[in-house]
Amino acid sequence: MDAALGAPEKMAERADDLTPMMAQYFELTREYDDSLVLFQVGDFYEAFCGAAERVARLCEITLTKREDSTGEYPMAGIPIDNAESYVETLLDAGYRVAIADQVEDPDEVSGVVERAVTRIITPGTLTEDELLGGAANNYVAALARENDRYGLAMVDVSTGDAYATGSDSLATIEDELGRFDPSEAIVGPDAPTDPFECMVTPYDERAFTAERARERVGRYFGPPERLLASAAEVRACGALLAYAEYTRGGTGVGEDGQLAYLNHLTRYDPREYMVLDSVALESLEVFGRRSVRSSEGLTLAEAVDETACAMGRRELTDWLRRPLIERDRIEARHEAVAELVGAVRTRERLHERLREVYDLERLISRVSRGRANARDLNSLGSTLAVVPDIRAAIEDSDSRKLRALHDRLDDLPEVRSLLSEAIADDPPPELTEGGVIASGYDETLDELRETERSGKAWVERLEARERDRTGIDSLKVGHNSVHGYYIEVTDANLDRVPEDYQRRQTLKNSERYYTPELKEREDEIVRAEQRADDREYELFVEVRETVAAESERVQRLADALAQLDVLVSFATVAAEFDYARPEIVSEGIDIEAGRHPVVERTEDAFVPNGASLDRDDRVMIVTGPNMSGKSTYMRQIALTALLAQAGSFVPAERARLRLVDRIFTRVGASDDIAGGRSTFMIEMTELAEILEHATEDSLVLLDEVGRGTSTTDGLAIARAVTEFIHDEVGATTLFATHHHELTDVAEQLPAVRNRHFETSREDGEVVFEHEVAPGAAEASYGVEVAGVAGVPRPVVERAAELLEDSETVPLADEGGVPARTNGSGDAERGHEHSDSMAATETDAIRERLREVSIAETTPLEALRLLAELQSKLEAE
Ligand code: ADP
Numbered sequence: 001m002d003a004a005l006g007a008p009e010k011m012a013e014r015a016d017d018l019t020p021m022m023a024q025y026f027e028l029t030r031e032y033d034d035s036l037v038l039f040q041v042g043d044f045y046e047a048f049c050g051a052a053e054r055v056a057r058l059c060e061i062t063l064t065k066r067e068d069s070t071g072e073y074p075m076a077g078i079p080i081d082n083a084e085s086y087v088e089t090l091l092d093a094g095y096r097v098a099i100a101d102q103v104e105d106p107d108e109v110s111g112v113v114e115r116a117v118t119r120i121i122t123p124g125t126l127t128e129d130e131l132l133g134g135a136a137n138n139y140v141a142a143l144a145r146e147n148d149r150y151g152l153a154m155v156d157v158s159t160g161d162a163y164a165t166g167s168d169s170l171a172t173i174e175d176e177l178g179r180f181d182p183s184e185a186i187v188g189p190d191a192p193t194d195p196f197e198c199m200v201t202p203y204d205e206r207a208f209t210a211e212r213a214r215e216r217v218g219r220y221f222g223p224p225e226r227l228l229a230s231a232a233e234v235r236a237c238g239a240l241l242a243y244a245e246y247t248r249g250g251t252g253v254g255e256d257g258q259l260a261y262l263n264h265l266t267r268y269d270p271r272e273y274m275v276l277d278s279v280a281l282e283s284l285e286v287f288g289r290r291s292v293r294s295s296e297g298l299t300l301a302e303a304v305d306e307t308a309c310a311m312g313r314r315e316l317t318d319w320l321r322r323p324l325i326e327r328d329r330i331e332a333r334h335e336a337v338a339e340l341v342g343a344v345r346t347r348e349r350l351h352e353r354l355r356e357v358y359d360l361e362r363l364i365s366r367v368s369r370g371r372a373n374a375r376d377l378n379s380l381g382s383t384l385a386v387v388p389d390i391r392a393a394i395e396d397s398d399s400r401k402l403r404a405l406h407d408r409l410d411d412l413p414e415v416r417s418l419l420s421e422a423i424a425d426d427p428p429p430e431l432t433e434g435g436v437i438a439s440g441y442d443e444t445l446d447e448l449r450e451t452e453r454s455g456k457a458w459v460e461r462l463e464a465r466e467r468d469r470t471g472i473d474s475l476k477v478g479h480n481s482v483h484g485y486y487i488e489v490t491d492a493n494l495d496r497v498p499e500d501y502q503r504r505q506t507l508k509n510s511e512r513y514y515t516p517e518l519k520e521r522e523d524e525i526v527r528a529e530q531r532a533d534d535r536e537y538e539l540f541v542e543v544r545e546t547v548a549a550e551s552e553r554v555q556r557l558a559d560a561l562a563q564l565d566v567l568v569s570f571a572t573v574a575a576e577f578d579y580a581r582p583e584i585v586s587e588g589i590d591i592e593a594g595r596h597p598v599v600e601r602t603e604d605a606f607v608p609n610g611a612s613l614d615r616d617d618r619v620m621i622v623t624g625p626n627m628s629g630k631s632t633y634m635r636q637i638a639l640t641a642l643l644a645q646a647g648s649f650v651p652a653e654r655a656r657l658r659l660v661d662r663i664f665t666r667v668g669a670s671d672d673i674a675g676g677r678s679t680f681m682i683e684m685t686e687l688a689e690i691l692e693h694a695t696e697d698s699l700v701l702l703d704e705v706g707r708g709t710s711t712t713d714g715l716a717i718a719r720a721v722t723e724f725i726h727d728e729v730g731a732t733t734l735f736a737t738h739h740h741e742l743t744d745v746a747e748q749l750p751a752v753r754n755r756h757f758e759t760s761r762e763d764g765e766v767v768f769e770h771e772v773a774p775g776a777a778e779a780s781y782g783v784e785v786a787g788v789a790g791v792p793r794p795v796v797e798r799a800a801e802l803l804e805d806s807e808t809v810p811l812a813d814e815g816g817v818p819a820r821t822n823g824s825g826d827a828e829r830g831h832e833h834s835d836s837m838a839a840t841e842t843d844a845i846r847e848r849l850r851e852v853s854i855a856e857t858t859p860l861e862a863l864r865l866l867a868e869l870q871s872k873l874e875a876e
């Protein structure tokens, strides 16, 4: 970002020559020199000089000029009414935006209007609904380091969600960042910036000092030593709070700059949750789709999302991002889902009511920041009003979790009745123009409104009275904002105008008058109106502050509603798509008729598959032709584990699952052709990560490892990895491979089993059964798939024949992989053709092929061999 976004140096130096307004502008640009200052002038946010040029270019608006007594300045203005989209453009371009609002009423001051920066908009601290998607949280993160500990804090300023965690491993910190995916970060002294993929904002290092951080954390959340696990965490939290305050520009918050709605911190240990790093989240397509190819498909999060409100949607994201590993908590969720699955009417009633719930988290955050208007308070009130019904729906619940939520569904009766009494029914968005406070709430206000109303009624009757008095039938009484009330008489009737009429305004064909009496009434109306508006604003702010004082209760309620929404959503999905309640066991994974939660929605005839991985059977090698369903199968097992630990039912007929501490994935080299690194390098980096960090309790998915290199290399690596996982790591592992030779490992390692996908033939076409079966796949499937892909029939048949012959040849691999023979079907195929060829010729070719060591043959040698074989045929 540019260091000086504001004016050229010389402008700033000549401050005496500037008009007071421009002096004010340049003062602010100096103070906020790391942001783009948008400076309110009436209905516009203006930028001047260099900043103006930038804003004009980025936002595609016209660059104009401001001229005053001291000179000319380039100027670009953004209309305040739809500033959001322009601000978004500026954020996207990497700028931070400091909003300098007029903080005085221009009508009430004689000189230049005072302006102050009321907020600094940065990608991680957005609170404007227009700029935030409702479904996702938007986090800003802070990372601090002390000795060898890292502390990480994350806050969503729009909702008040705050988290802290820590570790002595930077890899763990990276995993947590992968989960929360912050959009901005600040980093303390000697903490690294490289774990961040988002914008890293330079921020005052002093905020990270132990003393300041400690004081701030204490003020917001309570004693730091009871809450947080290390000094690094305290520093990260403290600095992040300071940054959140800074971006709030010190207005709309308590005297001391405190953000009242940030009052609860969730400190968690990364080990309390299943670890899901960004590689796993991506390859399992939990929140995003991997490839363009599958862009029509759903993500896991979408597939299980039947939530009714925005808070529920964000909570669901959080549950999927942080699946539990504590059996008790998991089973409590399952129990609640089970109850809701069984109670269709309750579930539907809850869903209906939850749809009427507004985004309480964001509402209360606005209330606390002093940014909520009357409509927001009404939304809050109407949300509180549905709470009793929601509570009643789970009144007789047996589930522990639902009972606990029931007890937390506090409808804040005092706040509710205050809001329904105080706030008008259909208030305008503005707060200073009246219409926000209901009548009957405040006596003074009612009197003022009565004065105003009776004054206006008097004026309304005036027309008839004056027509009577003057005999002028066309006489009219009207009002305009400049001249106020008037009596209008056309030129033809001017001779009949009475003595007491005083001229106010001359129009083309008429004159406008007022009378002393009208003037007096008018003043009375205007005074009453002004006082009423002021009174309303005062009352409104009072009400808003009363509500703000209850923000903790509102947040607790919001949290309970969000959780309930997720449980109802899980139950709805379970009922609709026939999911089963998983049983948590201490050993092994045993799934009957499992399905892939996303693929089953798009595939007309999804074939369910079981999986059984015991302690003694924990490594499964899955073989089968391309497109037979290997990847789908492996992922459905991982997704089943993830869903179960998030608290959901699972897509299977029955599932008995051990708990998993982490899901590792290494998937499909072919899909990863991004970034400068070679795919093989990425593959090996990810593999190294897995082998280093996986434990006995992990679930490891390896899909086609070793593809990025030669067959010999790939096979050797695949084999060594399998052995290492089997002997050293002990993780439950699924390994899909095209290295058919790997299946022989099963014979040597006790806990390795082969499974394969079969194909069958129908009218000469290969049909994918998508059905997993014991044992290894037959090796010739590549040839069959070539047929499916449209390779001409004679070529396919010839290839099959060559293959059959070659397969009787032992592979001269160091691994000593024994040869295997084919099934009878293939032999028959080979037969047909050998009939048509001279026996000697066939023998010669056979002999030649037998000599070949495929593992040691380079592509060039293979081509030569092909040429040689062909010439043998032609020689005939
Ligand atoms: P592989 O990894 O063996 O190449 P995939 O798992 O990518 O195969 O599956 C290929 C396609 O087959 C999937 O996109 C899906 O449409 C379909 N498929 C996979 N498994 C099943 C199944 N169990 N039932 C029905 N269709 C399936």
Ligand code: MG
Pocket: 627, 630, 631, 632, 703
């Ligand atoms: Mg695959």
